[in-house]
Amino acid sequence: MDRAIAIQVSHLTKTFDGHTAVSDLSFEVYSGEVFGLLGPNGAGKSTTLRTLITLLTPTSGTASVLGHDTVREADVVRQLIGYVPQERAIDRFLTGREHLELLGALYHLPKAEATKRIAELLKLVELEEPADRPAKTYSGGMKRKLDIACGLLPDPKILFLDEPTLGLDVQSRLRIWDYMRMLKARGMTIVMTTNYLDEADQLCDRLAIIDKGVIKALGSPTELKIGLGGDIVSLTLKDQTKIPTLVTALTGQPAMRAVKATPTGLDIRVDSPEKALPAILESANRLDCRLEFIEYHRPRLDDVFIAHTGRSMTESVQDIQTG
Amino acid sequence: MAQYWQEIHALTMRWVRRLSREKFSMLFTLVQPMLFWLIFFGNLFQRAANVQVTQAPDYISFLTAGVVVMTVLNNGLAGGVDLLFDKENGFLERLMTTPIHRSSVILSRFIFVMTITSLQVLVILGVAFLFGVQPATGLLGIATILMIGMLFGVGLTAISMAMAFSVKSHGDFFSVLGFLSLPMIFLSSALVPLAGMPAWMGFLARFNPMTWAIDAVRPLILSGWTDALPHVGMVVVVMVIFDALCLYGSAKVFRRAMG
Numbered sequence: 012m013d014r015a016i017a018i019q020v021s022h023l024t025k026t027f028d029g030h031t032a033v034s035d036l037s038f039e040v041y042s043g044e045v046f047g048l049l050g051p052n053g054a055g056k057s058t059t060l061r062t063l064i065t066l067l068t069p070t071s072g073t074a075s076v077l078g079h080d081t082v083r084e085a086d087v088v089r090q091l092i093g094y095v096p097q098e099r100a101i102d103r104f105l106t107g108r109e110h111l112e113l114l115g116a117l118y119h120l121p122k123a124e125a126t127k128r129i130a131e132l133l134k135l136v137e138l139e140e141p142a143d144r145p146a147k148t149y150s151g152g153m154k155r156k157l158d159i160a161c162g163l164l165p166d167p168k169i170l171f172l173d174e175p176t177l178g179l180d181v182q183s184r185l186r187i188w189d190y191m192r193m194l195k196a197r198g199m200t201i202v203m204t205t206n207y208l209d210e211a212d213q214l215c216d217r218l219a220i221i222d223k224g225v226i227k228a229l230g231s232p233t234e235l236k237i238g239l240g241g242d243i244v245s246l247t248l249k250d251q252t253k254i255p256t257l258v259t260a261l262t263g264q265p266a267m268r269a270v271k272a273t274p275t276g277l278d279i280r281v282d283s284p285e286k287a288l289p290a291i292l293e294s295a296n297r298l299d300c301r302l303e304f305i306e307y308h309r310p311r312l313d314d315v316f317i318a319h320t321g322r323s324m325t326e327s328v329q330d331i332q333t334g
Numbered sequence: 335m336a337q338y339w340q341e342i343h344a345l346t347m348r349w350v351r352r353l354s355r356e357k358f359s360m361l362f363t364l365v366q367p368m369l370f371w372l373i374f375f376g377n378l379f380q381r382a383a384n385v386q387v388t389q390a391p392d393y394i395s396f397l398t399a400g401v402v403v404m405t406v407l408n409n410g411l412a413g414g415v416d417l418l419f420d421k422e423n424g425f426l427e428r429l430m431t432t433p434i435h436r437s438s439v440i441l442s443r444f445i446f447v448m449t450i451t452s453l454q455v456l457v458i459l460g461v462a463f464l465f466g467v468q469p470a471t472g473l474l475g476i477a478t479i480l481m482i483g484m485l486f487g488v489g490l491t492a493i494s495m496a497m498a499f500s501v502k503s504h505g506d507f508f509s510v511l512g513f514l515s516l517p518m519i520f521l522s523s524a525l526v527p528l529a530g531m532p533a534w535m536g537f538l539a540r541f542n543p544m545t546w547a548i549d550a551v552r553p554l555i556l557s558g559w560t561d562a563l564p565h566v567g568m569v570v571v572v573m574v575i576f577d578a579l580c581l582y583g584s585a586k587v588f589r590r591a592m593g
Binding site: 061064065066086089090092094096097099100101102104105109112113114116117118119145161165 | 351
């Protein structure tokens with residue numbers, strides 16, 4: 012695998028009016044990979060992304076894109092990247108084609124070259140038919156496709172996407188994922204933010220889990236999950252008063268790494284399910300704990316998130332929304 | 335340089351396209367000043383206004399200069415609105431990630447607002463002509479009126495754009511706009527000459543750059559070059575100072591907002 016460094020972030024800190032959005036962030040993005048910034052709203056993902064695309068100046072620390080500093084050589088960086096902002100960054104009165112033509116001029120493409128690329132991109136994102144209708148007539152999914160076409164127009168070395176599928180229906184979402192896989196297959200480096208765990212899991216080669224402006228974990232989804240150590244067996248008991256008894260019985264048994272009570276049963280982290288499951292069932296039987304449901308799964312990204320931040324991704328999203 | 339021009343041209347054409355897609359709003363923008371002020375207000379006060387005070391053959395011909403400069407004022411103050419929306423919906427951010435000169439966005443806006451304003455001024459002069467107002471200084475006078483309008487408009491548009499970049503929400507923007515516009519008109523010589531105002535209002539109106547613009551445009555329409563030239567000379571000086579102040583202040587805001 013090509014391990015050339017595409018993006019280097021070192022000790023990046025950004026504060027807004029005394030509030031620290033990101034604090035001492037350091038990471039690399041390799042050429043040709045899909046790199047994800049995963050975290051709840053307000054975690055600092057967008058601040059990081061916006062620094063990389065030259066929209067924000069770091070308070071301290073540096074970021075460089077393909078060897079060019081995002082502050083001192085902002086103009087060079089802008090030539091090399093494409094950006095897909097969150098939805099609505101669209102002029103409702105312009106047609107899809109006019110969006111692309113405008114950007115073509117802003118990237119200083121010669122007219123013939125622009126026309127050729129625009130035709131290719133409209134075909135790629137399946138917007139040929141509505142290309143000459145004002146964007147206000149587009150659905151959410153179509154706007155997103157137009158956004159992506161806009162991001163690809165400069166033929167960028169690195170594509171940045173901010174929450175690429177936020178608020179989209181399932182079908183459009185899968186379509187966007189297809190495009191991203193295809194771009195990756197063509198060798199494009201992609202950096203994206205997301206607060207969807209499944210999206211990060213499906214698309215990213217490596218990801219950084221960011222919470223409260225700090226990187227909590229960094230690695231490939233598989234590495235992060237393995238890093239947690241052990242698969243998880245979840246039990247739901249019929250009689251919840253028996254939970255403490257069973258916890259006591261299982262704690263310390265050879266195959267169990269960690270036993271934790273939950274509101275409806277137990278979560279047990281195990282080394283190998285082959286050894287652990289019979290032992291669990293045997294104990295449950297002996298103590299007359301009738302099981303309502305038993306679930307076994309490999310750690311999911313949500314478990315990784317909980318392990319590193321102490322709360323679940325969905326909880327923190329709710330925190331933001333209600334608080 | 336060719337690249338710079340390509341950017342400015344593309345961005346300016348975007349404003350033109352937007353306007354042409356909003357036909358209804360375009361119609362109102364064009365019609366409003368002449369309908370409200372020139373036709374309604376002008377005719378309403380035709381007999382109520384004292385010819386001794388206005389020193390003009392009739393009120394409409396007196397008012398024409400005021401309506402011309404009012405149009406410049408309103409267009410200028412509203413000149414930043416589209417940038418405000420671009421800022422709020424992220425389009426500006428998209429533009430800022432492209433390798434353009436940061437000033438292209440601002441310049442395209444100046445060009446657009448100045449062009450639309452000039453067209454509107456011509457329409458107003460045309461409507462006034464239908465009511466019997468013939469500019470005393472002819473075509474050259476009209477060109478001079480357009481120049482004065484642009485000089486005033488540049489400063490106003492700069493203020494408006496700076497405001498668009500600084501406000502927290504577009505509610506704030508429109509509140510300030512509404513608060514600025516009418517007092518600027520009442521505390522100027524648009525509706526009543528300085529000599530006809532209560533002393534304190536006349537005093538305040540003297541500090542309003544709009545008064546200087548109107549007092550130069552009015553003799554260009556009503557009397558002739560001999561009367562107008564000293565005022566035109568004066569307004570150029572006033573406007574150069576006004577624009578310098580506005581551009582200096584807003585350039586700081588632009589630099590902070592766009593990096």
